[in-house]
Amino acid sequence: MTSTTGTDGAAAGTDWGAWQESWDRQQEWYMPDREERFRVMLDMVEAFAGTAPRVLDLACGTGTITARLLGRFPDARSTGVDLDPALLTIARGTFEGDERVSFVEADLKDPDWTARLPYASYDAVLTATALHWLHCEPLAVLYGRIAGLVRDGGVFMNADHMIDETTPRINAADRAQRHARMDRARRDGVLDWAQWWELAAADPVLAGPTARRFEIYGEHADGETPSADWHARVLREQGFAEARPVWRSPSDALVLAVK
Template sequence: MTDTLAAADWQAWQRSWDRQQEWYLPDREERFRAMLDAVEALVGPEPRILDLACGTGSISDRALRRFPGATSTGVDLDPALLAIARGHFAGDGRITFVSVDLRDPGWTGRLPHPTYDAVLTATALHWLRSDELRTLYGQVAGVLRDDGVFLNADHMPDPDTPRLNDADRTYRKERQARAKAEGAQDWVDWWSAAAADPVLAEPVAERFTIFGNPADGDHADGEVQSAGWHADALREAGFAEARPVWCSVSDAMVLGLK
């Protein structure tokens, strides 16, 4: 198994993951750019980053290319995505990966550093329930240095604009259907391909044990809240300032400054 993993084309898997995510989020690179702009403006071009619920390391990949002097710690629970991340970044001493469950009260004790300049996450924390997310925001505040920055880009629809939300949802579904007809992979397709690959079959099977198989339905029990809710929750968790700094109709990025 080790030899098989060593021979894998991890860069191809990383690109495949990015393309699958872009099927859902055509403005994904725009939000990453805005995220890293905020990091540079607030903590400088050599940040120590905590990549929260890092997946394959998409945020770290962009951060380390933009900031060659940066370092990153990627944390996630998904063994398949962590396998891709570790393979993609093999030999890069600037980044470390740690398997943690963000619902575990002691997860911060497994981090290699006591504090970070920036904690970054995207399209991940909607898997948590609101009470769990409030707890997590307090834990994030605890590992950020003074004047450190937290950025969360995720699904944050505004319930006060139902007609706009409905129109956007219809438009996105039509766009996705066209891309799917042209061969784009969605979430279920991507995981089916990963499970069929001998390189990833073992970690994907482990992943299905933890989270369930996407082909059997969505097992997430998280809750989606507005950007205003997130900003309020960050202030309650101890952040001195918090506000949205980027948005589309359905998504937003909220910044918390400690």
């Protein structure tokens, strides 16, 4: 992942693929079934929008969803939107020169963020492991704005931590099993969230964007993780005709909403 910075400020020699791989491994430490949820997500994109969809990659991070979208559907087009300057730097470096992809830096809590997008509507809006950074009230507002972006018959999908607080013993058993697995992986040298960001902060290209990122977010936002049933209900209230989970793990779910 070694990189240098030229006089024009652009990264020269940065291995963006290595940064993507590093990010994937760190995320999989928390979510070993991460690729399975992406597979189901893209299955549903194909079912509703075909193989050349126009997609909004919401809170796109490094462009994880966009990479898998284009790998499966080469004729797709993707707009990635995020506020994190470090992850956007990796995303832009990864997809530089790819005319199918564009990125927008915007705060999803800003009521005017949709005005920055290159299209007025999308076949699919996709997001994963990101919206738990928001509390329920601003998330419900965001769902209303997303409903305004999805074309009739199009879809929105959110894969995230969705905790059912009515099952505390099941939740505790799952948590204990996950932490035991994570402890074993850590002994094998897997990076956790904090260690990954330490690595980014030490990189000459990512150091500046990483510092700005922590000015924006701090260590981690204090959001909420309501149940999948909550997400489905609120999505219907905010303008979607149908909504329900289409994939689950003991602690996570993928909720699909149809306009």
